[in-house]
Amino acid sequence: MSESGESWREAPAAEQPALELVDVVKEYPGEPPIRALDGVSLQIEAGELAAIVGPSGSGKSTLLHIIGTLDRPTSGVLRLAGVEASAMSDKQLSAVRSQLIGFVFQQFFLLEGMTALENVANGLLYKGIVPSERRRAAAEALERVGLGNRLEHTPNKLSGGERQRVAIARAIVNRPSIVLADEPTGNLDSKSGASVMELIRELHLEGRTILIITHDRELAASLPRRISMRDGAVESDETDSHPTSQLAAR
Numbered sequence: 001m002s003e004s005g006e007s008w009r010e011a012p013a014a015e016q017p018a019l020e021l022v023d024v025v026k027e028y029p030g031e032p033p034i035r036a037l038d039g040v041s042l043q044i045e046a047g048e049l050a051a052i053v054g055p056s057g058s059g060k061s062t063l064l065h066i067i068g069t070l071d072r073p074t075s076g077v078l079r080l081a082g083v084e085a086s087a088m089s090d091k092q093l094s095a096v097r098s099q100l101i102g103f104v105f106q107q108f109f110l111l112e113g114m115t116a117l118e119n120v121a122n123g124l125l126y127k128g129i130v131p132s133e134r135r136r137a138a139a140e141a142l143e144r145v146g147l148g149n150r151l152e153h154t155p156n157k158l159s160g161g162e163r164q165r166v167a168i169a170r171a172i173v174n175r176p177s178i179v180l181a182d183e184p185t186g187n188l189d190s191k192s193g194a195s196v197m198e199l200i201r202e203l204h205l206e207g208r209t210i211l212i213i214t215h216d217r218e219l220a221a222s223l224p225r226r227i228s229m230r231d232g233a234v235e236s237d238e239t240d241s242h243p244t245s246q247l248a249a250r
Contacts, residue, residue, distance in 0.1 A: 016079075016082030017045050017079070018080075018081065018178055019042075019044045019079065019209075020042070020044070020082075021040050021041055021043075021066070021067070021079075022079075023076045024040045024041070024076030024078065025039055025073060025074045025075045025076050026073050027074045035232055037063060037073070037232045037233075038059075038231065038232040038233045039076070040232075041234070042237075044209060044211065047207055047208070047209055049209075049210045049212075050224070050225035051211075051212045051219065051220035051223045051226050051227065052064070052211060052212070052229060053215065053228050054228055054229035055215055059229050060215075060229045061182070061213065062232075063213075064180055064182055068180050069101070070097075072085075072086065073086070080100060081100070081177075083096075098127065098174065099174065100176055101179075101180060102174065102176035102178070104164070104168050104179065104181040104182065105182050105183075107187070108163045108187075109167070112155050113154070114154065115151065115152045115154055116152070116153050116158065117135060117138050117139060117152065120138035120170045121134040121137070121173075122170070123174060124138070137173050142165075145165040145168050145169045145172075145199055146165060146199070147162060147166065147169065150162060161193075164188060164192070165199065168199060172203065177209060179203065179208055179209070180211050181200065182213045183216075184196055184200065184214075185214075186214075197222075200212070224240050225238065226238045226239075
């Protein structure tokens with residue numbers, strides 16, 4: 001792989017799991033060290049829609065950071081479309097992250113002084129794309145999430161559900177194959193939350209791999225796969241048709 005990460009698109013993603021973790025451990029400094037992840041092994045196939053669910057302190061947010069290449073594991077292996085992330089430099093990881101992964105966060109992280117169009121276009125800021133093309137792609141993404149009539153609205157003029165849709169548009173403007181959504185309905189009322197989940201399901205039907213990180217077991221139960229975390233480990237891994245438990249393996 002080149003230092004720029006451009007060869008990433010050549011990886012045979014369709015023939016490999018979207019992501020795979022093998023015995024991943026994450027420790028933070030302390031006496032003794034704090035083990036946030038304790039030997040996590042997971043495989044997510046391309047096109048899956050799954051929840052990573054657990055209470056505060058279960059390790060799900062740390063797992064999100066590892067999967068999203070925002071942090072490196074202390075030990076173990078992370079593979080993205082068959083390529084081992086630990087073998088990449090920080091520059092390569094940054095390139096892969098911008099090409100492959102879209103992030104949706106509970107807090108939206110929209111810039112208040114910018115319009116919805118500008119916030120989404122910022123998702124392409126480091127791609128070397130000319131401003132006019134960034135704006136065209138941003139408008140297309142906003143249209144896709146149902147906000148074609150809100151392009152020039154700033155976040156303070158949008159509802160919570162609309163702000164989350166802007167965040168989703170920003171996440172998908174680069175057409176990532178994997179979307180990581182951290183508590184995407186956590187700050188929304190039930191109606192707005194249901195609307196956002198409907199949109200996420202539509203994106204999944206388009207072929208994207210989507211992982212939703214949540215403490216909401218009701219939301220998790222509505223998805224075809226549920227990966228439950230506790231004390232930094234996978235407690236259970238269930239699908240609608242093939243429930244399995246990893247408790248005995250620990």
